[in-house]
Amino acid sequence: MRKTILVVEDSPITRSLIVSSMEDLPHIRVVEAESGFEALRKLPESTPDLIITDINMPDINGLELVRFAKGSENYKHIPIIIVTTEGRDVDKERGLALGADRYIIKPFEPAALQEQVTQLLD
Amino acid sequence: MDQSLRDFVSEAEDILDNLEESISLLMDLSPDDHRKPDIINAFFRHAHSLKGLSGMLNLTNLSGLAHHFESLLDSIRLDKIPLNEGVIEVLSGGVQLIVKMVRSVASGESDAAVDVTFFIEELENLESGGVPSHDEDLSVYLNVPEGITSVLSEYEEHRFRDNIRKKVPFYSVECSFPIETFDVQLKEITELIKEGGELLTTLPQTDSGGDSSSIGFFLYFTSRDEESAVINSFMDIGLDLVTVEYRTSPEAAPKPEVGASALSVSIMEDGGSDVLEEEVRGVSNTVRVDIQKLDYLMNLVGELVILRSGLAGIAERTGTGSETEISSLVLEIEKSSVLIERKLVDLRDAVMDIRMVPMGQLFNRLQRVSKKIARETGKNIRIEFHGGETELDKMIMEEMVSPLLHIVRNSIDHGIESAEDREAKRKNPEGLIRLSAYQQGSHVVLEVEDDGRGIDLAQVMNIARERGLVQGDEVLSEDEILSFLFLPGFSTKVTVSEVSGRGVGMDIVKRELEEIGGTVEVNTTLDVGTRMVLTLPITLAILQALMIKSSENLYAIPMGAVKETLQIPRKQIKTIEGREIITLRDTMIPLFSLEKIFDLPVQDVESSEPYIVIIGIGTRAMGILVDDLLGNQDVVIKPLGEAFEGIEGLAGAAELGDQSTVLVLDVGGLMMEAVRLGALDRKV
Numbered sequence: 001m002r003k004t005i006l007v008v009e010d011s012p013i014t015r016s017l018i019v020s021s022m023e024d025l026p027h028i029r030v031v032e033a034e035s036g037f038e039a040l041r042k043l044p045e046s047t048p049d050l051i052i053t054d055i056n057m058p059d060i061n062g063l064e065l066v067r068f069a070k071g072s073e074n075y076k077h078i079p080i081i082i083v084t085t086e087g088r089d090v091d092k093e094r095g096l097a098l099g100a101d102r103y104i105i106k107p108f109e110p111a112a113l114q115e116q117v118t119q120l121l122d
Numbered sequence: 123m124d125q126s127l128r129d130f131v132s133e134a135e136d137i138l139d140n141l142e143e144s145i146s147l148l149m150d151l152s153p154d155d156h157r158k159p160d161i162i163n164a165f166f167r168h169a170h171s172l173k174g175l176s177g178m179l180n181l182t183n184l185s186g187l188a189h190h191f192e193s194l195l196d197s198i199r200l201d202k203i204p205l206n207e208g209v210i211e212v213l214s215g216g217v218q219l220i221v222k223m224v225r226s227v228a229s230g231e232s233d234a235a236v237d238v239t240f241f242i243e244e245l246e247n248l249e250s251g252g253v254p255s256h257d258e259d260l261s262v263y264l265n266v267p268e269g270i271t272s273v274l275s276e277y278e279e280h281r282f283r284d285n286i287r288k289k290v291p292f293y294s295v296e297c298s299f300p301i302e303t304f305d306v307q308l309k310e311i312t313e314l315i316k317e318g319g320e321l322l323t324t325l326p327q328t329d330s331g332g333d334s335s336s337i338g339f340f341l342y343f344t345s346r347d348e349e350s351a352v353i354n355s356f357m358d359i360g361l362d363l364v365t366v367e368y369r370t371s372p373e374a375a376p377k378p379e380v381g382a383s384a385l386s387v388s389i390m391e392d393g394g395s396d397v398l399e400e401e402v403r404g405v406s407n408t409v410r411v412d413i414q415k416l417d418y419l420m421n422l423v424g425e426l427v428i429l430r431s432g433l434a435g436i437a438e439r440t441g442t443g444s445e446t447e448i449s450s451l452v453l454e455i456e457k458s459s460v461l462i463e464r465k466l467v468d469l470r471d472a473v474m475d476i477r478m479v480p481m482g483q484l485f486n487r488l489q490r491v492s493k494k495i496a497r498e499t500g501k502n503i504r505i506e507f508h509g510g511e512t513e514l515d516k517m518i519m520e521e522m523v524s525p526l527l528h529i530v531r532n533s534i535d536h537g538i539e540s541a542e543d544r545e546a547k548r549k550n551p552e553g554l555i556r557l558s559a560y561q562q563g564s565h566v567v568l569e570v571e572d573d574g575r576g577i578d579l580a581q582v583m584n585i586a587r588e589r590g591l592v593q594g595d596e597v598l599s600e601d602e603i604l605s606f607l608f609l610p611g612f613s614t615k616v617t618v619s620e621v622s623g624r625g626v627g628m629d630i631v632k633r634e635l636e637e638i639g640g641t642v643e644v645n646t647t648l649d650v651g652t653r654m655v656l657t658l659p660i661t662l663a664i665l666q667a668l669m670i671k672s673s674e675n676l677y678a679i680p681m682g683a684v685k686e687t688l689q690i691p692r693k694q695i696k697t698i699e700g701r702e703i704i705t706l707r708d709t710m711i712p713l714f715s716l717e718k719i720f721d722l723p724v725q726d727v728e729s730s731e732p733y734i735v736i737i738g739i740g741t742r743a744m745g746i747l748v749d750d751l752l753g754n755q756d757v758v759i760k761p762l763g764e765a766f767e768g769i770e771g772l773a774g775a776a777e778l779g780d781q782s783t784v785l786v787l788d789v790g791g792l793m794m795e796a797v798r799l800g801a802l803d804r805k806v
Contacts, residue, residue, distance in 0.1 A: 041305075074329060
């Protein structure tokens with residue numbers, strides 16, 4: 001049975017890198033969102049099994065998305081991986097405090113992300 | 123360049139445009155402007171995006187620089203470091219370096235080619251001055267839920283504290299929208315908020331299960347407008363505001379002191395004109411294209427394919443048809459041909475549309491660089507830009523970098539007077555340079571106007587006399603005097619300043635413009651100011667041209683330069699002082715033939731009613747005598763080979779439908795040749 005991953009990332013290049021590394025995994029369907037707002041819209045229609053989200057985004061940032069998802073009955077069971085960058089420890093801490101399950105620092109090897117995803121989906 | 127690098131450069135260029143815009147805005151706004159935190163935050167986010175992007179492509183030096191930049195901006199947005207002029211200079215220098223690095227990567231070099239160690243040291247010095255502040259939970263000061271702090275980002279929390287410190291009124295509003303349209307509706311509200319204050323946070327409301335067809339938001343914001351006005355403006359859109367009361371009176375928490383005083387700024391290199399030009403140029407040769415435009419193009423191509431196969435079908439039927447059938451088929455072919463032509467025009471326009479970019483892109487980059495130049499001269503100058511939304515072919519816009527920079531530098535350097543001089547003339551102590559762009563038919567006009575000292579025509583005349591360009595007591599019109607400025611090496615400034623480098627160089631500006639089919643004109647009034655007007659074709663690629671025949675040779679003249687065409691009885695052509703002229707509506711227009719200009723053999727037969735094509739650039743006009751006019755056509759100009767270099771008057775060649783080649787004339791060059799041959803007055 002296919003699992004759905006929602007990828008939320010505003011930089012086109014980074015997003016396509018994440019998406020292609022996810023599509024390399026077996027039985028995975030990827031839904032993309034290029035902003036926090038778009039993610040809010042896609043959540044109910046795609047009911048993902050996992051969310052990968054960037055932190056730094058224009059309208060609502062990744063932290064607010066984590067807080068929203070973990071606070072909502074419909075979505076709080078969905079594991080979340082936050083994508084942060086080197087040196088932004090404060091983002092990582094707040095994200096984890098708000099309920100994010102894992103974090104990964106860019107730049108990363110696709111294999112590292114795939115590993116985390118596989119673990120969370122099992 | 124491989125595809126991923128191309129993608130990177132394209133995305134990086136977008137971020138750079140944003141960075142340039144941010145820095146421009148920061149330079150313009152007053153310290154108390156309520157929009158500043160937002161702009162600084164946007165600046166921070168762009169630096170952060172660049173860091174992430176370059177990291178993903180293993181450009182460690184670029185991502186390292188972006189990282190330091192981002193840390194500095196983070197400290198600034200958290201008010202750990204005040205944003206004074208010195209800091210803005212450092213930021214500006216940083217943007218400059220980033221541009222260099224991206225350009226380096228774009229041309230295939232490594233990002234280590236640009237040395238940034240010195241700059242990073244400066245950044246680190248700045249950052250270490252900051253002092254972290256420790257405060258109580260927000261709910262101590264404001265009537266907000268305890269624990270709200272944990273759902274805010276560090277930056278949002280800081281913005282709350284900053285506004286509390288300044289005792290700005292707080293409001294909150296709850297709203298709910300259908301999930302299909304919430305972003306549009308939310309945008310309306312945030313724009314309303316940002317007009318009069320600051321949006322602090324947008325919190326999507328967590329649902330308690332069930333219906334997910336709508337989504338709710340909780341917004342906190344501040345406003346400096348009158349409370350009743352704010353409440354009313356929200357009632358108008360059907361929302362109830364809650365005024366968030368202060369709890370304890372917040373003591374003005376001491377603003378953290380920063381060790382660093384106003385910093386001396388090092389601009390990494392100075393190298394005069396070329397370095398600055400590099401900074402203003404675009405980084406890549408790409409344009410961002412709206413997908414809808416491409417869809418439209420695809421449709422057009424599809425329709426053309428259908429029309430073409432219709433033609434193929436007709437061709438087949440002519441093979442087997444009777445005479446009457448064939449003549450009706452010919453009619454069908456003609457109809458198809460007309461339809462195809464229309465579609466091709468649409469196609470041409472759609473492709474040209476894709477090449478268009480807004481002038482604002484160039485304006486943003488120019489603003490930063492021109493402010494730097496102004497600062498270096500120590501003059502107090504305001505630089506305004508109008509018409510940034512005017513669109514221009516990207517290639518042409520890049521060609522305009524050098525001329526515009528030249529002209530602006532002249533204005534700053536020679537045009538605007540020192541503060542004392544301006545005061546003596548009772549002018550506003552702040553000089554003004556205004557750049558405007560607007561469309562005029564098939565041209566785009568760029569104006570650069572300054573309120574400086576104007577051009578001293580008497581002084582120009584003196585220099586012209588010294589150089590022997592003017593005899594004794596000859597009297598010249600203002601236009602004629604001004605045209606001297608466009609001669610190579612002509613300068614009215616005795617000392618050459620470091621800023622403008624080698625001299626005024628208006629001849630180069632003129633050349634560069636004429637190469638792309640444009641013109642430059644000058645208006646000036648002594649002590650009031652100077653205005654340079656540059657007229658450009660909107661696009662280079664495809665031109666409408668008038669086809670003419672002269673002595674059995676076919677030529678094409680770009681329609682943009684054709685003022686009118688007429689046919690007159692030969693006896694109306696007069697000869698004055700050896701030159702042929704006609705009088706058209708009270709103006710004398712000199713005539714010449716292409717054979718004379720190009721030194722070609724003339725046909726013996728002279729028609730009794732020759733055609734005349736009046737061509738002109740700017741305010742100059744002259745007439746070309748031709749044997750026949752053959753209508754308009756779209757031509758694609760291709761460059762002529764090396765063998766033709768140095769021949770004035772030719773812009774290139776074009777291929778016609780029947781695969782013959784026609785020479786395309788360059789009107790500016792023709793006029794210069796005519797001057798040289800004495801058919802036209804000396805004015806260059």
